[in-house]
Amino acid sequence: MITSPLESLSQLSRTLPTGTPTTDVEDGVDPVTETSGRPVAAAVDDVRKTYYLGEPVHALDGVSLTLPAGSFTAVMGPSGSGKSTLLNLFGCLDTPDEGTVEIGGEVASELSEAERARVRGTRIGFVFQGFDLLPRLTAVENVALPMVFHGRQGSDRHDRARGLLERVGLGDRLDHVPTELSGGQRQRVAIARALANDPAILLADEPTGNLDTETGERIMGLFRDLNGEETTILMVTHERHIADHADRIVHLLDGRIEEVEGLDPNERGGRPRPDPEDRVDGSGGGS
Amino acid sequence: MNLRECLRIGWRSITSHKLRSTLTTLGVILGVAAVITFMVLGGGFSQSVVGEIEAEQEPVMTVHTQTDPPDGFGVMLVDTPIYTESDVEALEELEGVEWVAPEGSIGLAQTEYDDERVTGVVEGQATTPDRFEHDEFVDGEPFDWADEAVVSERVNDAFEGNLSAGEELTVTFEDGEERTVTVAGVVDDDLGGQSPPLVYLPVDEHHETTIETPDGDREPVYQSLVVGVESLGDVDPAQDAVTDYLAEESDASELKEDDDEIAVQTIEDAVEQFDDLVGQLTAFIGAVAAIALVVGSIGIANIMIVSVTERTREIGIMKAVGARRRDVMQLFLVESVILGLIGAVVGVLVGLGVGYLGVTLLEWPMVYPIDWIVIAIVVGVGVGVGSGLYPAWRGARVDPIEALRHE
Ligand SMILES: Nc1ncnc2c1ncn2[C@@H]1O[C@H](COP(=O)(O)OP(=O)(O)O)[C@@H](O)[C@H]1O
Ligand SMILES: [Mg+2]
Numbered sequence: 208m209i210t211s212p213l214e215s216l217s218q219l220s221r222t223l224p225t226g227t228p229t230t231d232v233e234d235g236v237d238p239v240t241e242t243s244g245r246p247v248a249a250a251v252d253d254v255r256k257t258y259y260l261g262e263p264v265h266a267l268d269g270v271s272l273t274l275p276a277g278s279f280t281a282v283m284g285p286s287g288s289g290k291s292t293l294l295n296l297f298g299c300l301d302t303p304d305e306g307t308v309e310i311g312g313e314v315a316s317e318l319s320e321a322e323r324a325r326v327r328g329t330r331i332g333f334v335f336q337g338f339d340l341l342p343r344l345t346a347v348e349n350v351a352l353p354m355v356f357h358g359r360q361g362s363d364r365h366d367r368a369r370g371l372l373e374r375v376g377l378g379d380r381l382d383h384v385p386t387e388l389s390g391g392q393r394q395r396v397a398i399a400r401a402l403a404n405d406p407a408i409l410l411a412d413e414p415t416g417n418l419d420t421e422t423g424e425r426i427m428g429l430f431r432d433l434n435g436e437e438t439t440i441l442m443v444t445h446e447r448h449i450a451d452h453a454d455r456i457v458h459l460l461d462g463r464i465e466e467v468e469g470l471d472p473n474e475r476g477g478r479p480r481p482d483p484e485d486r487v488d489g490s491g492g493g494s
Numbered sequence: 495m496n497l498r499e500c501l502r503i504g505w506r507s508i509t510s511h512k513l514r515s516t517l518t519t520l521g522v523i524l525g526v527a528a529v530i531t532f533m534v535l536g537g538g539f540s541q542s543v544v545g546e547i548e549a550e551q552e553p554v555m556t557v558h559t560q561t562d563p564p565d566g567f568g569v570m571l572v573d574t575p576i577y578t579e580s581d582v583e584a585l586e587e588l589e590g591v592e593w594v595a596p597e598g599s600i601g602l603a604q605t606e607y608d609d610e611r612v613t614g615v616v617e618g619q620a621t622t623p624d625r626f627e628h629d630e631f632v633d634g635e636p637f638d639w640a641d642e643a644v645v646s647e648r649v650n651d652a653f654e655g656n657l658s659a660g661e662e663l664t665v666t667f668e669d670g671e672e673r674t675v676t677v678a679g680v681v682d683d684d685l686g687g688q689s690p691p692l693v694y695l696p697v698d699e700h701h702e703t704t705i706e707t708p709d710g711d712r713e714p715v716y717q718s719l720v721v722g723v724e725s726l727g728d729v730d731p732a733q734d735a736v737t738d739y740l741a742e743e744s745d746a747s748e749l750k751e752d753d754d755e756i757a758v759q760t761i762e763d764a765v766e767q768f769d770d771l772v773g774q775l776t777a778f779i780g781a782v783a784a785i786a787l788v789v790g791s792i793g794i795a796n797i798m799i800v801s802v803t804e805r806t807r808e809i810g811i812m813k814a815v816g817a818r819r820r821d822v823m824q825l826f827l828v829e830s831v832i833l834g835l836i837g838a839v840v841g842v843l844v845g846l847g848v849g850y851l852g853v854t855l856l857e858w859p860m861v862y863p864i865d866w867i868v869i870a871i872v873v874g875v876g877v878g879v880g881s882g883l884y885p886a887w888r889g890a891r892v893d894p895i896e897a898l899r900h901e
Pocket of ligand 1: 264265284290
């Protein structure tokens with residue numbers, strides 16, 4: 208039986224005690240690895256990452272986290288708690304000193320550098336805090352870039368990039384270079400780019416960090432629409448109201464998971480979750 | 495990543511730094527332009543000289559004195575007169591030699607034609623009518639009596655006129671004496687536009703330089719000789735005979751300076767000597783160009799390293815969206831190859847332009863040194879690859895994590 212994401216999400220939340228949407232790792236059901244029978248999109252198991260700068264800095268100190276397919280997880284924690292490091296492990300950008308990283312059934316440490324590049328390019332979409340677009344390329348070209356590295360034909364690439372930009376509401380900014388776009392528009396280009404190769408997982412490191420609240424909410428609307436379409440999302444943020452859009456919030460402290468907080472899917476972001484039948488129409492206004 | 499996309503992105507980043515890119519390619523431009531300019535000039539010169547010489551292979555040879563110049567480059571003519579009247583007579587007796595025409599320079603203070611005077615430009619030369627046996631006359635014929643003269647075609651340039659046989663010319667010698675002569679003929683004996691405008695005058699009437707021979711006699715003496723041989727087949731043995739006589743028995747061999755050398759050259763020898771000179775110059779220009787290209791490569795490498803450093807974050811982004819090492823490597827290599835190629839192409843164009851100006855001024859034919867153009871382009875690409883390899887390798891090794899932490 209195939210369970211719909213909505214159903215399994217509510218199952219997940221039902222396993223959490225109501226009233227206090229906070230669970231301890233020691234409880235009977237481990238929310239960190241629990242998938243309620245859904246396939247695993249990606250998982251890290253007991254990963255450690257230590258930097259030696261005179262004294263050892265444990266960026267990650269034994270973290271296990273499973274991302275069920277179609278889940279939306281937020282990671283919060285003080286600066287330096289290891290959020291970006293964790294995200295980069297899921298993104299196959301970094302490798303752990305110890306522990307395993309598994310993405311779509313492939314164990315990252317067993318892959319060559321070129322294979323990891325393929326995983327990054329085809330299974331994962333990245334959105335960074337700095338809306339990192341290539342400054343000399345236009346919006347369409349930036350969105351098409353991941354497809355350039357993973358051989359789609361030129362006209363095909365362009366059409367898809369245009370489609371994605373239209374979807375994030377930037378159909379009228381196709382040939383603008385990043386400096387001609389506002390922060391919110393740039394972040395939307397970055398999201399369109401992250402979606403270029405139709406990734407199963409979207410990783411976002413403080414995607415709204417440099418945006419005003421209103422624009423940030425719009426970006427979250429976009430994330431929720433994508434999540435409604437089965438994209439697994441892992442998002443780092445330090446803003447509570449942004450994290451509230453997720454199914455659960457993982458709190459990191461000093462490289463360890465401090466707690467995992469389950470959220471009521473019907474109250475995410477203070478608004479009811481959009482019906483999954485509702486397609487994104489891309490009419491979100493610019494900023 | 496396909497090449498076209500790579501080219502597009504590389505081109506974009508080059509054109510976004512126009513000034514920097516231009517300065518970067520300057521070394522390559524200069525190196526290539528130097529070579530191409532020289533090849534155009536050398537080719538034009540060769541064609542104007544050699545073309546003319548080969549068209550008219552004649553049984554003639556020249557005798558002159560030369561020495562190694564102090565800077566060791568090419569040869570230098572010595573104009574001290576050492577060939578005596580007795581040498582001329584003895585040479586005429588040799589097997590195969592038909593005639594010997596002496597050449598002695600005459601100092602001309604001033605030349606006047608058609609009420610126009612020029613000072614110093616036109617030079618005088620005393621000789622005999624035989625001298626012109628194998629020359630081509632544009633008008634008229636060799637002089638055959640005292641008050642006639644033959645002028646070289648270039649005298650027309652000096653007067654911006656159009657001299658023809660029968661016209662009059664007044665020459666003033668250095669001692670102030672004036673003489674009006676009739677132009678008997680206008681001769682085209684110019685090799686590659688190198689000789690000055692010349693007025694040839696009969697030797698009997700105008701040559702006064704004498705010297706005391708080793709035998710104690712006083713005889714007329716000349717700077718150089720032109721030797722006419724009976725037929726083309728006689729040239730080789732006659733050349734040997736003339737060389738032997740001049741080296742061993744002549745007055746000239748005693749009168750010359752120790753370091754000087756008596757050269758007996760057929761036209762082919764002259765061409766060969768000229769080719770040697772071109773060869774030496776080519777090596778010299780080649781060395782200059784090689785230095786310019788090395789400097790150019792360092793320039794490109796330097797800029798590419800700067801560019802890799804500046805774009806560390808961009809490389810991180812590209813890697814995050816799926817670029818492999820070889821994609822990044824290819825991107826930077828393509829960029830440096832474009833720079834090298836642009837340098838070479840612009841260098842070729844500049845070289846052709848400067849060369850064209852040069853040959854136009856010197857009235858030589860324009861030559862397109864195709865082989866050198868191809869070599870320049872290949873070298874440009876090579877410089878691009880060579881100087882781009884290390885920076886591209888560095889770019890490819892950028893750690894995406896580090897790059898993304900890099901603000
Ligand atoms: N390349 C590195 N070299 C040294 N220390 C690092 C490096 N990357 C991360 N760290 C350290 O690891 C810890 C976690 O970093 P990070 O994951 O970036 O934190 P966060 O994103 O939560 O602010 C920090 O103390 C940081 O200083
Ligand atoms: Mg961070």
